[in-house]
Amino acid sequence: MAAKLSVNLNAIAMLRNRRDLPWPDVVGFGRIALEAGAAGVTIHPRPDERHIRFSDVPALKALVKNEFPGREYNIEGYPSEDFLELVERHLPDQVTLVPDDPAQATSDHGWDFAANRERLSEVCARLKRSGMRVSLFADGDCSEDDVTIAREVGADRIELYTGPYGGCYDDAGAAARWVEKLGTTADRAMARGLDINAGHDLTIANLPALATRIPKLAEVSIGHGLTADALQYGMAETVKRYRRALGDSV
Numbered sequence: 001m002a003a004k005l006s007v008n009l010n011a012i013a014m015l016r017n018r019r020d021l022p023w024p025d026v027v028g029f030g031r032i033a034l035e036a037g038a039a040g041v042t043i044h045p046r047p048d049e050r051h052i053r054f055s056d057v058p059a060l061k062a063l064v065k066n067e068f069p070g071r072e073y074n075i076e077g078y079p080s081e082d083f084l085e086l087v088e089r090h091l092p093d094q095v096t097l098v099p100d101d102p103a104q105a106t107s108d109h110g111w112d113f114a115a116n117r118e119r120l121s122e123v124c125a126r127l128k129r130s131g132m133r134v135s136l137f138a139d140g141d142c143s144e145d146d147v148t149i150a151r152e153v154g155a156d157r158i159e160l161y162t163g164p165y166g167g168c169y170d171d172a173g174a175a176a177r178w179v180e181k182l183g184t185t186a187d188r189a190m191a192r193g194l195d196i197n198a199g200h201d202l203t204i205a206n207l208p209a210l211a212t213r214i215p216k217l218a219e220v221s222i223g224h225g226l227t228a229d230a231l232q233y234g235m236a237e238t239v240k241r242y243r244r245a246l247g248d249s250v
């Protein structure tokens, strides 16, 4: 079965936040993604609300649960008390815990599992008591010990951090080496009963090799590259519509 695609809406929210206007509409773009067959939507509300606002969280929950039953809502973030209370209030299907500093520009590493074993155990138990699936953001080259701890702390899945793979877009040899590292980590994690998600800087160009190396990949969450493609493939039609609005014959 093909990996499920969860569309990350952070980039749409970031574009909306340039102005004090309601477009592009985050819920509207979530609806387009789900109507097109996406398995779910992902958001990563950051403490400064630079893209997803806390008010987006219930609106997207209503979209997924009321209009697309069976699709999934995935919320990513650092497990601060504020974040944990947010997900407990809105109960997404999946919570992806990411070791991000609040000031960080974007996610750029997975958990240090040994150093965070106790905290991750507490948080996984707490989230699972409320029925949420828990995925832990993991470096693409985890050791056997790392994935053992990920299982022992109670996670259901790991999400492979694919940023370094995405960064090899102009170096086929380096990309192939990263696919193998990601695949080895996935094999180790699956041998311990963990399911595998992946995300960060995935694109149409780099997805096929990853999906071939990890045939049991459960889910990918994609935002930046997918949003860039949506703009690229929608631009020509949109320019024609604006010309028509000016009375130009198109």
Ligand SMILES: CC(=O)[C@@H](O)[C@H](O)COP(=O)(O)O
Pocket (backbone or CB within 6 Å): 008, 010, 011, 043, 044, 046, 076, 098, 105, 106, 107, 137, 199, 200, 201, 223
């Ligand atoms: C957890 C992760 O991989 C990130 O890709 C994240 O969701 C992206 O965050 P930004 O959109 O804030 O860069």
Ligand SMILES: NCC(=O)COP(=O)(O)O
Pocket (backbone or CB within 6 Å): 008, 042, 076, 159, 198, 199, 200, 201, 202, 221, 222, 223, 224, 225, 226
């Ligand atoms: N978990 C990764 C994610 O949701 C999207 O990352 P990106 O495609 O915006 O890099």
